[in-house]
Amino acid sequence: MPLPYSEIVMEHFRNPRNVGRIEDADAKAIEGSPACGDMVAVYLKVDPQTHVITDIKFESYGCASNIATGSIITELAKGKTLEEAKQITWDEASKALGGLPPVKVHCSVLAVDGLRAAIQNYEERHGLVKEQEPTTVEFVRKRLKHVMNPVVGLDIVRTKLVKEIEVQDGVVRVVLDLPPDHMFAPAMREDIEEKLGHRWDVKQVIVEFAG
C-alpha cells in the first residue's frame, strides 16, 4: 500500500522550496509549538509601496504534511500582494499539493496560519491594522473553524462537534459533543487551548467533553 501522501506532497517533503530564514525580514511569525508537535516560522520581505511579497522563506518542525504545506504556501504567496496572499486558504494549498490526508489537516493548516500571522505582523508593524478584535462568542466560533476533527479531517464547527460556546470575563468555555475518553479528546483540547489561550483578553480556556 502506498503512503497516503500524494506524489507532490512527497516531492515537496523531499525538496522543500524557500527554506530558511530572512535575516532582515520585514515581518515574521511562528505558529504552533514544540509541544503540539508542529511548528512553522514564516519570514517576509515586502515592497513598502506596492505591498507585494518580494521574498518569503519558511522553517518547519513537523511531519511531512507540515513541511510540504510550508513549502507550497511560499510558492503560492511569492509575488502576490499582502491582500491577495491573505486570501490563500488551506483548500488552495491542499489542492496545489494534490490533496492531503484528512488526519493531517491539523499539521498543514499551521503553515497557512503562519503565512496569515506573518502578514498580520507586517500590518501591525506598519500601522495597517484596524482595532484589535475582542474575543466574542462569534470570534471563538471563527477560530474553532481552524480546529480539526481528525476523524474526518474537517473542522469541528462544520462537523457539528461544538455544542456550546460561552465567553464571560475572559473565560472561554467550549463544550464538545465527544466522549471524554475519545481517542482524539486530548489532542483537540490542546489544539483549542492553543488557538485561544494567548489572546489579549482571554484569561482561561475551558474545554469540556459531553458526548
Add this chain to the structure above:
Amino acid sequence: MYENLVYLDNAAATRLDERVLEAMKPYFFDVYAVATSQFGYSIGLDAREALDTARARIAAVLGASPDEFIFTSGDTESSNLAIKGVALALAEKKGRHIITSPIEDFPVLHSVRALERQGFRATYVRVDETGRVDLDHLRESITPETVLVSIQTANQEIGTLQDIRAIGEICREKGVLFHTDATHAFTRVPLDVREIPVDLVTVSAHTIHGPKGIGGLYIRKGTPVRKVLDGGFQEFDLRPGLENIPGAVGFATAVELVTPEETARLQKMRDRLLERLLNEIPHTRLNGHPVHRLPHNANVSFRFVEGESLLLHLDMRGFAVSTGSACFSRSLEASHVILGIGGDHERAHGSVRFTFGRYNKEEDVDRVVEAIAEVVRELRRISPLGKE
C-alpha cells in the same frame, strides 16, 4: 520485495522463521482437526497431543507446569484476561482496587481504565526518569482492597526492565496477586516462575519470530481468574474458542529457537548503535535505563526534529524504525511512555525506537547510523528550533 530493507522494528512484529513455518505446516494440511476430548477420533487425538506438547514446551521454558499455561490470541487478550479476570473474580471477596504503572502498554493500561469505568479504583505507581517503578510508592499503595498489581517486565518503547523479583516479593509479602506483561522480554531475558514470585505472565509469539495471532498466559495454580469471553470449555475453561494448533506449535518452536548466543549478538549490535548515535550526533539523548534495559532495544530522542519526518526519510532510504511522535500515532497523541517518565512533548516527538531481531546483520548498524546522521542534519537545517 523487501530484501534490501533494514528492519529495526522487531518489537512491533518480526519476520517468521522458516523453521517455525515448517513446524506449523502439518497442522494446516495433515492434522487439521479440532483437538478432541480423549474419547475422540484419531486425527483429533493427534491434534490434542500437538496442543498439549506445545503447551508443555512453553511452560517448561517459563518453569511452569503445563496446566498453568493457556494459549490466547496474543498479548492483548492475555493481559485483558489476567487483569479483568482476576478483578472480576475478587471484586466481591476482596475489593475494587488495582495498581499499575503509567507506562504500561495499551492492553494493560486500557484494561485498567475499563475497570475504572466500572467502579474500580486504580493507582498508577510512580516511575523514575528511566522508567523504573518506585518500589516504596508501590508498597505504600497496596491496601487491603487491592486485588492485583500489574507491572510489565520490560517496556515496549524504552526497553526499561523492572525489578520484577522485588515487585513480586512486595506483592507476596502484602498478599496481593502480581501480573506482569512480559511480551517484549520473554526469552530475551530470563524469567522463571519458580524463582520470581509472579502469579500471571503475559507472553506472545509475534516478538520472537513466531506467528502473529498466538500468545499465552501463565496462571499460577490456584489463582482466581474468571473467564472474560463466553463460549466452550477450551483451555481449562478459561479461554473459549477453537484452539489455534498451528499457532501453538509455531509459538513453541519460536520459543525454543531463541538462544542466549543470539540475544548476545543482538545486544552487541544495539550497543554499537547507541554508542555511535550518542557520540556522533549532537543533541541526542537515550530514553530509558542505560543498564536495566532489553538487550535488543535502543530508544533515542533527537532534538529539534519531528519523528514522522525522520521515519519517512529513513523509509525512503530503506530503513524501518518506530517513533513516539504524535504525528505517527493513531490517536495523534505523543508517546505516553516518554511523557510518563517526565519527558516533554518535544522529546516524545523526536524519539526513535530501534529494536533488533534475528535477521539483522552487523553491517546494518553502520548503515543506519550514517542514514540517520544525514537525515537529522537535513531536518535540523529546515527546523526553526535549535539555531540560537
